[in-house]
Every structure is written in C-alpha cells, then in structure tokens.
Amino acid sequence: MAKKKTAKKVSKQKSEAYEAPEFLVDLLNARSPTGAEYEAQAVVDKHVEPAVDAYRRDTMGNRFATVNPDGDPRVLFAGHIDELGLIITYINEQGFLYFDTLGGHDKTMISGRRVSILTKDGVIKGVTGKRAIHLMSPEDRKKVPETHEIWIDLGVKTKAEAEALVRIGDTAVYDQSFELIRGSVGVARAFDDKAGAYAVLEAVRRLKSEKKLAARVTAAATTQEEIGTRGAMTAAFSENPDFAIAVDVGHATDSPDCDPRKYGSFKQGGGPIVCRGPNINPVIFEHIIRCAEKNKIPYQLEADPRPTGTDARAIQVAQSGIATGLLSIPLRYMHTPSEMVDLEDVEHTVQLLVEFALSLKKGERGIW
Template structure:
C-alpha cells in the first residue's frame, strides 16, 4: 500500500461518520479524489460521486458506504448524565465500558459509556443481558444544565476512533465497516485512472447504508450504471466459535472475497474470478442464498436492474470497537476492481 493511500485510510478511520452525519468524512473523500477524478459531485442525499471518463457510453459504479454505526443523544439526566439511542445494529454488550466521543457543534467531547459496577448488581441483574436503557454516557458534567451547554439533542456519538497496527499486517479500529470498503472503491478508481479506460468508472461514497442502504439506492438512480460492484466487509471465520459450515472458510490475509448467489450477476462474478486469476490476485469465495444486507442489494434493484457484483473484505469482530482486517486484503481488492474495469471494452454482454 502506497504511503499516500495509507494516510488516506488512516484519515478515514479517524473521521466520524455515523449514519446521517457523514459530512466530515465526505469532505475527506472530496479532497482526496480531486487530484485524479475527472468529475466530483455531491448529490442531495450526501453521496460523493467521483468519476473517470464520464463521456463513455457504458457506466460502471463502485459503491462503498462511508457511514458507521453510532448513537445519537436523546435525553439529559438531572445529574448531567446523557442517554442516547443507537444508529445501526449494535450489540449493547459491546458498549459497556467503552470510551466514546460526542461530536458536538463546539467540538468533540470525550465521554464514557457504562452502567453500575458489577459489585452493585443484584444476583438477578448479573444473569441478564444488558439493555441499552441501562447504559448512559458520562462526560463529567455535574448538572443537566452543564451538559446541555455543551451537547444538544441529536448530537452524534461514536466509539473513540483510531487505527492500531498489529502483528502480521493486521490492524484494528472501529468502523472498519465500512471505511475499508470506501477506501477500496476510491483507491480502485485512482489505480484505474492511471491506465487506459474504455468505460466510465464511478466510485461512490454512499451514505446511510447502516439504516437501510439508502445512499446506494439514490446514488445508483442518479448514476444509472450498467454494471455495479459493491465493496463491504464480511465476517472472517478464522477465530473460535464460528461455524464455517454456513459462514464459509474466510481468513484474514487470504485476499478479498468474491460472492456468488442470486443477488449477484453470474457473468460479473465469473469475470471477477477470471480477472483475479489472470492478475494472480489471491481471492476467496463465499455465497449467500438471499438478498445481501449491503449496497449490492440496492444496486441490483436500481431502475430496470443492474449487473451486480459483490467483493468483500474479511473482518473479525464486526460492529465492535476492535474490528480487525488485513491491510493486504484491501490492497488486493483495489487491484482487482481496477483490473476489472480496465479489462472492459464496453461491448460486453452481462445478460445472465
């Protein structure tokens, strides 16, 4: 991974982007793509759409959602504690004892989220799964008035952000889902832009995936692609307790994952596989027998239908503070997407 691309990834992972509050990360994307995209625009929904070769008759759209799961402030306790509801699919157990940040208009405010200590739990409470209603944010305020001078109802909240490198080329951070996918589609556009292109390539930083694939739906309508490839994370199964019989055998560091199934166009899928083999890009296979819960779902159903593919990045501990990926998997995924579009002449038939 080139140094400038790695810095871009770190910047993404240090920037807050809970669904509905994606403006800061979209500013980062716009600044980065300006040096190599022919056009960059932001639609009314907030999707950032960067394009290379916009005059081409065949349009290929890469979709990587920029939003992360988070929270938003809903209530102030008289003693200055703050309550919040979730944005996206949280396991409340993951939130106990976490360092958080409230992104207020006056700047970020550090917070912790917790509940009463285990010593004070009753025997019955110790047996119960924690509920979100039992957790609160603590910013150190002494009164409701003090908290309200800093924070407003509706302010977004995230886990404390930041990339931590680990052994064997691995790294952990909140929001690997899906800032890694966002990085991949932007980097694929950059790498493709350095070569000859016969098709128009649109890399879209989509919003609001975590609350219903909303940005992919609206941006795909605007781009009207003939071919669409979504890039998101998928569950790595190379850790204890996960049943590989249903989830597949997916390991960090073994390459991006190409999906097969009814949500994916078989011609696109086979071309992705052939491209990976031709370019000697390591890859893994997985399958889904249903509509996938990511942007590939919205892409496939756009207008009269889009020939859709899904390339995923293995991720351990999804929707937690310690999501873990192999950086080499991201690099290989960007190479795969770039090689895929460079290999198109615009006359291909993707009819199943």
C-alpha cells in the same frame, strides 16, 4: 449539525516493514456515524476530488468520483462511509445523556467506552456507564443491559451544564482510532466499511492514469448503509450504470467459535471474498473471477441465498435493474470497537477492481 472537519492528523501508521496508506488511515480515523458523515466526507473530498475527472456531491451526502466520463460501459463501484454510532435522545436532571443506537450494536460492548460526541461546536468527550458489577445481584450480572440502562457521563453536575455542551440528536462514536498491530494486520472501530470505501475510491484514483480504460468508472462513497443501504438507493438511481460492484466487509471465520458449516470458510489474508447467489449478476460474477485468476489475485468464494446485507441489495434492483457484483474484505469482530483486517486483503481488493474495469470492452452489458 457537526462542523465539517477532517480527522486530526496522527503519526504515520507503521508496523515492522509495513506502512498503511495515508488516505486509508485518515478515512479510518474520521468519525462518521450514520447520518453525520461529515468528517469522512471531508477526507474523501481532500484525497479524491483533485485526482479524478469529475466529482459531485448529492443531498444524501454521497460522494461520486468519476474517471473517463465519456466511456462505455458505465460502471459504479460503491463502498459506504458511515459507521455505527449513538444518537442522544434524553438528558436527565443530573446531566447524564441517554441514547439510541445507530446501526446494529452488540449491547455487551457499549458500556465502559470512551466516546466522541459530534456537536455544532466541535467534539465533546464522554464515557458510557452503567451500574458497577459490585452493585449488581447475581441475577443482574447475567443480564445484558438494555440501551436505556446505559448512559453517557460528561463529567458535569446538572442538566443545564450538559445542555450547554450537547443537543438532542447529536451523534457519537467510540473514541478508538486505527492501529497496526502486526505486519499488515490492523484494528479500527470502523473498518466496516471504511475499508470498502477506500478500496473503491483508490481504484478510481489509480484508473485515472490508465490509457486503455474503455469504461466510464464512478466510485460512490455512500451514506446511511448501516440503517438500510439508503445512500446506495439514490446513488444507483442517479448513476444508473451498466455494471456495479459493491465493496463491504465480510466475516473472516478463521477465529475460534466460527462454524464453517454454518458461515462458510473465509480466512483473514486470503484475499477478497467474491459473492455468488441471487443478489449477484452471473455475468459480472464470472468476469470478476476471470480477472482474479488472470492477474493471480487471491480470492475466496461465498454463497449467499438471499439479498445481501450490503449496498449490493439496493443497487441490483434500482432503475430497470443493474448487473451487480459484491466483494467483501475479510474482517474479524464485526460491529465491535476493534474490528480486525489484513490490509493486504484491502490492497488485493483495489487491484481486482482496477483489473475488472480495465477488462471491460465498449458495448459490454450484463444481460443474461
């Protein structure tokens, strides 16, 4: 088990006149591969627990932050704190580590990366490697390597040396931190879904001081979304809210080679994407749109014909059914080491969540 540590503090992230929120920066830099979300949990504990009315943890590793605990209706905001990772499966006689993937990796992105391995004694650094292009045949150069054809090099000589550092089942993430590159546009290895987790938790922190809040609002930082929305399943069951909004990332399709006829038209900087379709309760959808338009919060519309690949799919069908909505933060280069987000979209998502919660009246439900 990796030690529960907060991410190492880095200098404040500024770009021109824009400064990223410290809570978001800490969350983005926390290493939290699926099933080993310790560092992200510690960041949430630090920034959120002192700022809300009630706070709890569960056996899945979820974190729950509640304001106005006696309010009505009951509302759940959910964003997942796990990220893509690697899990060590085999160590050969020369001390090279082999692994499987946690979550949906693009295999063309894995090799040649610096990685941080989370162990019981702290972080161990390594590099992913494969046979150099100079040593490949023309046919081999055209192939995408299979996972078992890539390894992690610790710079050791023997299996014994490697085993003194890492164990089978230890997990790793790319060694790549958050950085602002232009104004409010930043890159990080895990905007998916640290951006969404920040949005739901920050919304609850802001709601703490709102006197006109009628609803009971809980933000859940969920785990294991990348391998099947597992944390959201138990979170939705234990909270059993009247309304829920999941916040994740969605594809910004304004970069080259994205056909809007197939994927829709979504712009980075265009505001949160509001989903519509069978996974979305129509009452909550219309309520979200009214809040956005009343408060002049920019938004974009997405149609999804099936259960979405987000926590919303699990929340909707928990207990006897939960009126569920979905907001997506536009993101370029999803599931790569350098995902790109405009932090103004994150801020607008926070604002929309706050206004939605404040707009609810006692007794409101999502029955249609």
